[in-house]
Amino acid sequence: MKPFFTVNEANALIPSVKLDIEKLQGIKQKYRTKYDELQLLKAYFRKHQPPEGRDPFFTLECEMDFLQLEGNTLVKSFELKGVQLKDIDSGLVDFPAMLDGQHILLCWRQGEESITHYHGVDEGFSGRKKLAEE
Structure with missing residues (x-):
């Protein structure tokens, strides 16, 4: 696991992070759909x-277990890279970094082309500040 990222290192990971977030969003949606289907089946x-x-819930429950396993594996891959997954729905991630001797988090959200903002470790998305132009 990488303790700190430079802006360039974090930007280099954006394509794979973006892909993993899209996969997680898809898994989350499929899980929600199967969960709703299971609730209807149980009500019936x-x-x-x-x-x-015959267990009428077995197939759906197995599919949900598999989706959960797949999602957990993707979440773990963020941790192994040293990337902090903050919110799946908005595609928000942070990359630990150093700026002027201070521990900060480089902040990226799905839809942004590259990392342009950061915030302190005790601040959230609302505390984002623009990175100085290099």
Whole structure:
């Protein structure tokens, strides 16, 4: 795991980070859909008898378990790279860095072409400041 990133190192990771965020967003959406489907199925079988010897929830629950495993693996890959995943839905990530001897977080959000902002480690997205032009 990388302790600190330069702006160039963080920017070099943006394409793979972007791809992983898109995958996570897709997994999250599929999970939500399957969860809703499972709730409908459970409601149905509260009023109807399931087929003999068959678990009507098994397939959906297995699919959800697999999606959860896949999502957890992607989240772990962020950690292994040293990238902090802050929010899946908005595609928000931070890269630990140093600026003028201070520990900061380079901040990137899905839709941005490159890293242009940072904030202190105790500040959130609302505390973003523009990086000085090199």
